Amino acid sequence: MKTRDKILLSSLELFNERGERNVTTNHIAAHLAISPGNLYYHFRNKSDIIYEIFLEYEKLVDFYLDIPEDRAMTLDDMTFYLESVFDGLWSYRFFHRDLEYLLDSDQRLRQDYRDFTNRCLASISRIFEKLAEAGIIEPQEEDLRSAMSLNVWLVITNWMAFLKTAHAAEASACLTLTELKQGIYQVLTLEIPYLTPAYxxxxxxxREKYRPSLHELGDTGTGVYK
Amino acid sequence: MKTRDKILLSSLELFNERGERNVTTNHIAAHLAISPGNLYYHFRNKSDIIYEIFLEYEKLVDFYLDIPEDRAMTLDDMTFYLESVFDGLWSYRFFHRDLEYLLDSDQRLRQDYRDFTNRCLASISRIFEKLAEAGIIEPQEEDLRSAMSLNVWLVITNWMAFLKTAHAAEASACLTLTELKQGIYQVLTLEIPYLTPAYxxxxxxxREKYRPSLHELGDTGTGVYK
DNA sequence: GTATTATTAGAGTATATACTCTAGTGAGTC
DNA sequence: GACTCACTAGAGTATATACTCTAATAATAC
Incomplete structure (x- = not known):
């Protein structure tokens, strides 16, 4: 594997594990047992590394959220979208954590991320539309669909942060993909009122399959309050 | 005004403006035209400053979210809760931005914030309950109410971050309280399906009063996609 | 082989950051 | 007038951070 790719891979790994803020270029170089100079031969600066990782993330999600227009949507499709999006979120979880800072330090990234968000929102909205066409949910006015899509986006992109802050111990490490996917339970909660009787x-x-168990969430109190 | 209080005030101001990550103790001291030594006479470290600011925030929100149990809830009450919560969010907006890092660097804060979250979730759930008692929304099972409350919490606490990242320009400064309150539009979107015919x-x-205007959101594309 | 290019090591640098230390000052107390 | 004590200034420090520079080595092209 090329050094350049190794740098990207290690960076992603360290960022996810410790948070971008806590990972320096020297850490990355040390982790790969290469010199800082070597790292800076391949990347102009830390922002560049992050930007390239974002491009990968973007590509992955765009791939997942590609909506086939030649056929009706099924429930399996919806499950696939949800599972995939949370998989992506998990693989690049450092990104949303320090998002605001990252966008402030890189204008390219800001612009690209903005476009990315809008594409995702459009996809979510389109999914709702096709779910309605398939008779899974009741059709909605465009206004409502837009607002709902935005809420779905907010829940999806911030579920991880909620889990991390709701956990009592520092325990950043002990967060699992399974827990993350309980976010699907929350997303499906948004859909409940719009479901057709048939579905x-x-x-x-x-939805029940993703319900957070009290045991897993431990002492966070989620599901216990009032 | 006492130096100690001035430090807290200036810190909050600078944190909100530039983000906690971009504000050092030296910046704070310089902004107040006092010496770093002076600052460190009043606070052991930066975390202590942040912790005290959190305590203020907590107090404020707890005050806002105090639910009167001796009378029924009105629509005005609900409006007040929403307005107040977003006011609080605005005044301490730096906090949710760097939340994960802040919790990682201060165990006291992590524990307190966890409790705070659970109190807020309980309050939101209780508000839903009382809205149902008042005939404003249909009553729901506790499970659903909990999941809905969590979604409301996710939307509220992350609306600010969404706005900041959706804006094209760096423009962190040009974000206004008015825009922030468009989050109320999103929260009310969650309630729509549960409203009683009477209300x-x-x-x-x-809800319409908080609708984001295309003009204000500018070129973010929100409301335009698909 | 020789020239060129890509890659790497590793010491080094300018700056920043959180925080410390010493030496006070000024207002009140007895 | 001596003493205390809350408060303040400002220089200083250890460490970290992002990044640079030079020189060397490996790979490739001709």
Missing amino acids: RERVMAL | RERVMAL
């Missing part, structure tokens, strides 16, 4: 039970059963 | 129109009219 209601099936979707509710699907 | 539906009134709540929808209220």
Whole structure:
């Protein structure tokens, strides 16, 4: 594997593990047992590394959220979208954590991320539209669909942060993909009122599969309050 | 005004303006035209300053979210809660921005914030309960109410971050309280399906008041996608 | 082989950051 | 007038951080 790719891989790994703020270029170089000079031969600066990682992330999500327009949408499709998006979120989880700072330090990234967000929102909205066409949810006005899509986006992109802050111990390490996917339970909660009678039970059963267990969330109190 | 209080005030101001990560203790001291030594006479370290600011924030929100149990809830109450919570969010907006890092660097804060979150979630859930008692929304099972409360929390606490990242320019400064309160539009979107026929129109009219105008959101594309 | 280019090591640098230390000052107390 | 004590200034420090520079080595092209 090329040094350049190794740098990207290690950076992502360290960023995810410790947070971008806590990982310096020297850490990355040390982790790979290469010199800082070597790292700076391949990348102009830390921002460049982050930007390239973002491009990978963007590509992955764009790939996942590609909506086939030649056929109707199924419940399996919806499950796939949800699972995939949370997979992506997990693989690049450092990104949303320090998002604001990252965008402030790189204008390219700011612009690209803005476009990325809008594409994602459009995809979510389109998914709702196709779910309605398939008779899974009731059709909605465009206004409402837009606002709902935005809420879905907010829940998805911030579920991870919620989990991290709700955990009592520092325990950043002990967060699992399984817990993350309980975010799907929250997303499906948003859909409940719009489900058609024909699909209601099936979707509710699907949702149940992602319900957070008290045991897993431990002493965070989630599900216990009032 | 006492130096100690001036430090807290200036810190909050600078943190909100530039982000905690970009504000050093030396900046704070310089901004107040006092010496770093003076600052460190009043606070053991930067974390201590942040912790005290959090305590203020906590107090404020707890005050806002105190639910009167001796009478029914009105639509005005709900409006007040929403307005107040977003006011609080605005005044201490630096906090949610760097939350994860802050919690990682201060165990006291982590524990307190966890409790704070659970209190807020309980309050939101209780508000839903009382809205149902007042005939404003349909009553819901506790499970659903909990999940909905969590979604409301996710939308509220992350609306600010969304706005900041959706804006094209760096423009961190040009974010306004008015824009922030468009988050209320998003929160009310969550309630729509549960509104009773008696209140539906009134709540929808209220929601309309917070609708983001295309002009204000400018070129973010929000509301335009698909 | 020789020339060129890509890659790497590793010491080094300018700056920043959180924080410390010493030496006070000024207002009140007895 | 001596003493205390809350408060303040300002120089200083240890460490970290992002990044640079020079020189050397490996790979490739001709």
